[in-house]
Amino acid sequence: MNTAPQRRIDELLSRYAESHRDPMNEIIHCVCIPAIVFSLLGLCWALSPAVALVVAAASLAYYLSLSPPFAVGMLAMATVMLVLLARLPAGAVLPVSAVVFVLAWIGQFVGHKIEGKKPSFFEDLRFLLIGPLFVLSFLYRRWQIRY
Numbered sequence: 325m326n327t328a329p330q331r332r333i334d335e336l337l338s339r340y341a342e343s344h345r346d347p348m349n350e351i352i353h354c355v356c357i358p359a360i361v362f363s364l365l366g367l368c369w370a371l372s373p374a375v376a377l378v379v380a381a382a383s384l385a386y387y388l389s390l391s392p393p394f395a396v397g398m399l400a401m402a403t404v405m406l407v408l409l410a411r412l413p414a415g416a417v418l419p420v421s422a423v424v425f426v427l428a429w430i431g432q433f434v435g436h437k438i439e440g441k442k443p444s445f446f447e448d449l450r451f452l453l454i455g456p457l458f459v460l461s462f463l464y465r466r467w468q469i470r471y
Contacts, residue, residue, distance in 0.1 A: 333390040333471065337461060340454045343441040352435035354462060357455045359428035362405045366421025369409045376406060386453060393471045397460045 330338075344350055368376035380402045388395040409417060436443050444451035457471075464471050 331391075333394065333457070336390070336450065336454050337458060339448075340444050340451055340458050343436070343439060343444050344458065346435075346439045349435035349439040350462075352431050352438075353455065354459050356428040356431040356435070357459045358401065359424050360432070361401070361456055362408070363421045363425035363428060365402070365405050366409050366412075366417050367425065369406075370418035370421060373410070376409065380406065383453060387457070390457070391471045393464070393469060394457050394460060397464070397469075398456060401456070401460070 344353060365376050365380060368379045384395055384399055384402065387398045412420060432443065444454070461471065463469075
């Protein structure tokens with residue numbers, strides 16, 4: 325019998341997974357959650373690149389408190405997204421981010437309609453930050469990276 329206490333990240337991922345068991349909903353989330361992260365960084369970038377960097381850094385600090393390996397993965401993802409945003413024409417960042425944000429959230433709610441369960445963040449706002457780790461956990465398990 326395993327008597328080791330459950331880590332906070334494991335508990336959060338387990339609770340998040342309770343409303344994300346349908347394979348189609350999982351696929352939708354694997355597409356839409358990174359799109360939402362990209363669009364949120366883009367909306368922040370449209371205000372100021374410094375705002376986007378502060379938001380990314382604050383998120384990374386939270387991820388580091390949960391799991392250093394996840395923080396590394398999120399750092400890589402955020403870096404790629406910020407580089408992409410920096411390469412977009414300045415006038416395109418806001419409209420692209422707004423459209424991606426709306427479409428990705430529509431996708432999320434379609435996924436939850438398929439699942440038959442409400443989104444986790446209705447219960448706990450922390451799950452807005454856990455969603456990206458849920459997606460990353462699929463890659464980590466496939467690549468056999470411990471988190």
